[in-house]
Amino acid sequence: MQESYDAHLCEQTAQQRWESEGLLRAREQAEGDKYYCLCMLPYPSGRLHMGHVRNYTIGDVLTRFQRMHGRNVLQPMGWDAFGLPAENAAIRNGVAPARWTYDNIAYMRRQLRSLGFAIDWSREVATCRPEYYRWNQWLFLRMLDRGLVYRKTGTVNWDPVDQTVLANEQVIDGRGWRTGATVERRELPMYYMKITAYADELLTALDGLAGWPERVKTMQANWIGRSEGVEIGFPHDGGVLKVFTTRADTLLGATYLAIAAEHPLARQAAARDARVAAFVEECRQGGATEAELATQEKKGVPAGVFVRHPLTDEKLPVWVANYVLMAYGEGAVMAVPAHDQRDFEFARKYQLPIKQVLENTLVYTPELRSKFPRDQYEACYFDNTLWKEWYASKSQDKVLVIHSGKYNGMSSQEAIDAIANDLKKKGLGEQRTVCRLRDWGISRQRYWGCPIPIIHCDACGDVPVPDKDLPVVLPEDLVPDGSGNPLAKCEAFIRCICPRCGKPARRETDTMDTFVDSSWYYMRYACRDNSTAMVDRRVNYWLPVDQYIGGIEHAILHLLYSRFWTRVMRDLGLVKFAEPFTNLLTQGMVLNHIFFRKTAAGGITYYSPDEVVLRPDERGQLAGATLKADARPVEYGGMGTMSKSKNNGVDPQALVDKYGADTVRLFMLFAAPPEQTLEWSESGVEGAQRFLKRLWKAVADHVNAGPVTSLEPAALDALQRALRRQVHETIAKVSDDIGRRYTFNTAIAAVMELLNALTRSDDATPQGRAVKQEAYAAITLLLCPMVPHICETLWRELGHAESVMTARWPLADAAARVRERIELVVQVNGKLRGRVAVAADADRESVENAALAEPSVQRFIEGRTVRKVVVVPGKLVNVVV
RNA sequence: GCCCGGGUGGCGGAACAGGUAGACGUAACGGACUUAAAAUCCGUUGGCCGGCAACGGCCGUGCCGGUUCGAGUCCGGCCCCGGGCACCA
Numbered sequence: 001m002q003e004s005y006d007a008h009l010c011e012q013t014a015q016q017r018w019e020s021e022g023l024l025r026a027r028e029q030a031e032g033d034k035y036y037c038l039c040m041l042p043y044p045s046g047r048l049h050m051g052h053v054r055n056y057t058i059g060d061v062l063t064r065f066q067r068m069h070g071r072n073v074l075q076p077m078g079w080d081a082f083g084l085p086a087e088n089a090a091i092r093n094g095v096a097p098a099r100w101t102y103d104n105i106a107y108m109r110r111q112l113r114s115l116g117f118a119i120d121w122s123r124e125v126a127t128c129r130p131e132y133y134r135w136n137q138w139l140f141l142r143m144l145d146r147g148l149v150y151r152k153t154g155t156v157n158w159d160p161v162d163q164t165v166l167a168n169e170q171v172i173d174g175r176g177w178r179t180g181a182t183v184e185r186r187e188l189p190m191y192y193m194k195i196t197a198y199a200d201e202l203l204t205a206l207d208g209l210a211g212w213p214e215r216v217k218t219m220q221a222n223w224i225g226r227s228e229g230v231e232i233g234f235p236h237d238g239g240v241l242k243v244f245t246t247r248a249d250t251l252l253g254a255t256y257l258a259i260a261a262e263h264p265l266a267r268q269a270a271a272r273d274a275r276v277a278a279f280v281e282e283c284r285q286g287g288a289t290e291a292e293l294a295t296q297e298k299k300g301v302p303a304g305v306f307v308r309h310p311l312t313d314e315k316l317p318v319w320v321a322n323y324v325l326m327a328y329g330e331g332a333v334m335a336v337p338a339h340d341q342r343d344f345e346f347a348r349k350y351q352l353p354i355k356q357v358l359e360n361t362l363v364y365t366p367e368l369r370s371k372f373p374r375d376q377y378e379a380c381y382f383d384n385t386l387w388k389e390w391y392a393s394k395s396q397d398k399v400l401v402i403h404s405g406k407y408n409g410m411s412s413q414e415a416i417d418a419i420a421n422d423l424k425k426k427g428l429g430e431q432r433t434v435c436r437l438r439d440w441g442i443s444r445q446r447y448w449g450c451p452i453p454i455i456h457c458d459a460c461g462d463v464p465v466p467d468k469d470l471p472v473v474l475p476e477d478l479v480p481d482g483s484g485n486p487l488a489k490c491e492a493f494i495r496c497i498c499p500r501c502g503k504p505a506r507r508e509t510d511t512m513d514t515f516v517d518s519s520w521y522y523m524r525y526a527c528r529d530n531s532t533a534m535v536d537r538r539v540n541y542w543l544p545v546d547q548y549i550g551g552i553e554h555a556i557l558h559l560l561y562s563r564f565w566t567r568v569m570r571d572l573g574l575v576k577f578a579e580p581f582t583n584l585l586t587q588g589m590v591l592n593h594i595f596f597r598k599t600a601a602g603g604i605t606y607y608s609p610d611e612v613v614l615r616p617d618e619r620g621q622l623a624g625a626t627l628k629a630d631a632r633p634v635e636y637g638g639m640g641t642m643s644k645s646k647n648n649g650v651d652p653q654a655l656v657d658k659y660g661a662d663t664v665r666l667f668m669l670f671a672a673p674p675e676q677t678l679e680w681s682e683s684g685v686e687g688a689q690r691f692l693k694r695l696w697k698a699v700a701d702h703v704n705a706g707p708v709t710s711l712e713p714a715a716l717d718a719l720q721r722a723l724r725r726q727v728h729e730t731i732a733k734v735s736d737d738i739g740r741r742y743t744f745n746t747a748i749a750a751v752m753e754l755l756n757a758l759t760r761s762d763d764a765t766p767q768g769r770a771v772k773q774e775a776y777a778a779i780t781l782l783l784c785p786m787v788p789h790i791c792e793t794l795w796r797e798l799g800h801a802e803s804v805m806t807a808r809w810p811l812a813d814a815a816a817r818v819r820e821r822i823e824l825v826v827q828v829n830g831k832l833r834g835r836v837a838v839a840a841d842a843d844r845e846s847v848e849n850a851a852l853a854e855p856s857v858q859r860f861i862e863g864r865t866v867r868k869v870v871v872v873p874g875k876l877v878n879v880v881v
Numbered sequence: 882g883c884c885c886g887g888g889u890g891g892c893g894g895a896a897c898a899g900g901u902a903g904a905c906g907u908a909a910c911g912g913a914c915u916u917a918a919a920a921u922c923c924g925u926u927g928g929c930c931g932g933c934a935a936c937g938g939c940c941g942u943g944c945c946g947g948u949u950c951g952a953g954u955c956c957g958g959c960c961c962c963g964g965g966c967a968c969c970a
Contacts, residue, residue: 043970167968222884290966294882687906749905825901830951876900880950
């Protein structure tokens with residue numbers, strides 16, 4: 001066997017072998033368990049980045065691990081090929097998005113192949129291909145049939161200079177990215193998918209997703225945001241103003257009503273009152289994101305409208321306020337400044353009355369008040385100049401209702417029920433459940449996306465494209481220039497015949513949100529060659545996905561849309577499952593150092609970490625950094641996600657070329673557990689390479705020492721037994737780390753420890769070498785999912801003719817793991833004071849005696865009374881004095 | 882602003898059900914090999930204090946407080962960093 005490790009030779013040979021022996025093809029099989037391992041498909045941005053490498057390495061480990069357990073595995077790959085970056089590239093370089101996208105796919109496919117992932121490439125899908133997106137259109141039409149798609153106006157960012165719709169990403173500090181013009185909010189007609197019709201099911205089904213991280217389920221539950229409350233009507237001259245509230249118990253504390261600027265009543269008021277009109281106009285300025293709306297200064301104007309309180313008939317003013325969202329509930333709220341923090345701040349600002357209707361239980365009655373004097377219990381008293389947390393409490397231990405007539409003394413819940421009941425009798429209140437979740441607006445005023453299959457006819461209105469005319473094919477030769485959607489100027493695309501009346505009509509030029517493409521791509525991998533149906537029986541074989549892996553940044557939107565889309569398909573009888581992803585692993589981001597300089601013009605120039613030299617101080621901490629080019633200092637911006645804008649990305653290709661795929665894969669897995677962020681480190685990569693070289697050398701030395709006799713466990717001496725025990729402990733640990741915990745870093749560490757122990761041993765006796773033979777074979781199999789190329793070669797050198805990809809996962813031998821004596825830690829008052837070795841099956845009494853007899857323990861208990869002895873079997877003894 | 886995570890040596894991380902804090906790797910330092918360097922191999926390395934030494938003691942997991950025989954791990958409050966907030970994907 002060759003003495004030194006040649007990564008590129010290993011990798012080429014192994015990849016050719018897998019390919020030529022057909023080991024990467026997945027086939028439907030009647031017998032045995034299937035295992036569908038799916039990684040989120042990449043956007044073809046041009047080059048693979050480290051986040052992709054991390055994602056697909058994790059997926060490949062699980063795929064290969066399951067394969068070694070005898071499962072019939074599928075690991076496919078595809079391209080999320082529609083989207084904004086292709087249009088941006090077109091604006092920059094004048095290249096058609098289609099051309100740019102297909103070139104990128106070709107390059108990135110080569111990169112992925114060079115990393116040696118066990119992907120079945122025969123199933124590759126690109127979402128920009130008509131044979132894929134025709135089924136987006138087909139399902140859109142089915143949803144239209146069922147009333148799950150509808151048209152209404154929605155808000156977009158409008159650049160008044162370019163006369164174009166901007167993505168949130170293209171709005172920087174309220175201005176258009178290319179023009180610098182102040183962005184406005186504008187209303188446009190758009191298509192919506194009725195995800196809210198599934199809100200309850202999407203929420204309750206989260207409980208059944210045992211294989212999903214708790215935090216993702218919490219985020220989704222909060223996103224859906226189901227709340228039960230009361231819809232209350234406030235009568236006025238022109239009708240009834242409806243508000244939704246979860247705090248009907250505070251109804252008697254309402255001192256005004258607040259409505260969104262887009263509320264119909266606000267529009268009516270604006271028509272009469274210039275001040276209201278000016279404010280409504282002001283609200284249209286700036287971005288439309290929730291973060292912007294939530295952080296802006298709270299402002300409002302009186303609408304000049306008054307309503308009647310439904311219980312007291314009191315006259316209350318209506319305000320137009322920028323903190324009320326039209327999209328939630330009725331777009332109107334009853335303001336209870338005493339018990340809602342936003343209302344409190346608003347009321348303080350505009351000197352609106354604040355009426356307390358909940359009292360802290362500590363000072364509730366006059367007797368209690370005298371018992372808890374104000375100066376000593378200030379925090380429990382109401383103060384209409386200072387907000388305190390308990391004002392908004394619903395807990396009956398904290399607050400009770402006051403100043404509310406017949407409801408006085410009730411808890412919040414009692415008052416909610418009683419008030420809702422009374423309102424219902426008056427016809428001014430209804431129990432209602434409201435969701436924060438909004439319907440999914442899928443229209444994009446952009447070119448590079450899936451065309452929405454609708455035809456606008458002057459006579460017939462909006463007419464769906466007939467199924468026989470699908471797909472509506474997107475022309476691939478247009479080049480956007482930043483001034484709106486080029487489709488809208490493409491007469492060849494727009495002009496068509498109305499399928500209903502046969503007269504000339506115009507095609508819809510909006511395209512679909514790319515989240516539509518990614519909501520079901522994982523089904524199409526199972527049947528991409530079917531040109532007559534969206535899905536077929538093979539989908540019900542492979543799906544649901546057994547393991548889905550992708551970035552935590554997709555925890556809400558992509559995963560929620562996919563869960564919705566799957567349910568729609570289920571209800572159309574297309575698939576038999578409701579949840580597409582049984583187990584979910586959300587991987588952390590890949591970070592690197594950020595270095596920059598401020599330019600004279602006030603801008604920032606970022607420098608790549610490999611253009612920079614680090615200067616450590618005497619303690620090894622980073623003291624400063626200089627640019628290689630001019631040796632002058634640069635500023636350090638900390639660790640941040642690798643990105644083009646921060647110029648801190650590392651090109652995986654350069655690393656694969658330099659070290660080989662196995663080294664890059666090993667580093668990715670070893671540097672951090674998958675769910676955590678991963679900090680890039682070149683010296684860590686070198687460490688990974690060193691380990692592979694040491695492993696190669698160790699196996700080469702062993703193999704080159706000649707043939708090995710067979711292992712006889714009964715004939716081993718104590719040292720050989722100990723080494724063999726470590727082999728089987730390691731098998732057990734790695735199996736658990738990969739199979740249950742997904743902590744590949746600790747699995748690798750355990751194998752490193754085993755290799756350290758093996759290379760320390762110079763036992764050349766026949767049985768000593770037999771133990772090593774077993775150990776090296778085990779290591780090869782244990783590492784195989786992570787660094788498959790080197791393992792392919794080592795496996796052959798260790799005497800196996802068949803590919804390591806067909807080998808079975810090793811089993812830990814329980815007999816080899818048995819210990820006769822174990823070491824226990826002895827503490828005195830919780831502090832470590834010594835150790836004792838006892839028989840593995842020693843009873844409590846003898847363990848206690850051995851611990852107390854220990855001299856180092858004696859020193860600390862001498863002259864004191866032992867009050868208690870805690871014995872934790874197999875772990876420790878704690879003597880309490 | 883709201884929702885969800887995270888914070889442990891010079892650095893990445895380990896400690897899985899409340900039980901030995903710092904496995905494994907990296908960096909640094911010392912040594913071996915070498916004409917020399919690289920590579921490789923061996924050793925040391927959380928801080929402070931005592932001791933010639935073997936060794937021993939105290940402190941230590943972002944900050945403050947609590948529960949427990951025992952807290953990195955559980956509870957309450959705070960600080961900082963990251964992800965998401967519906968048109969980036």
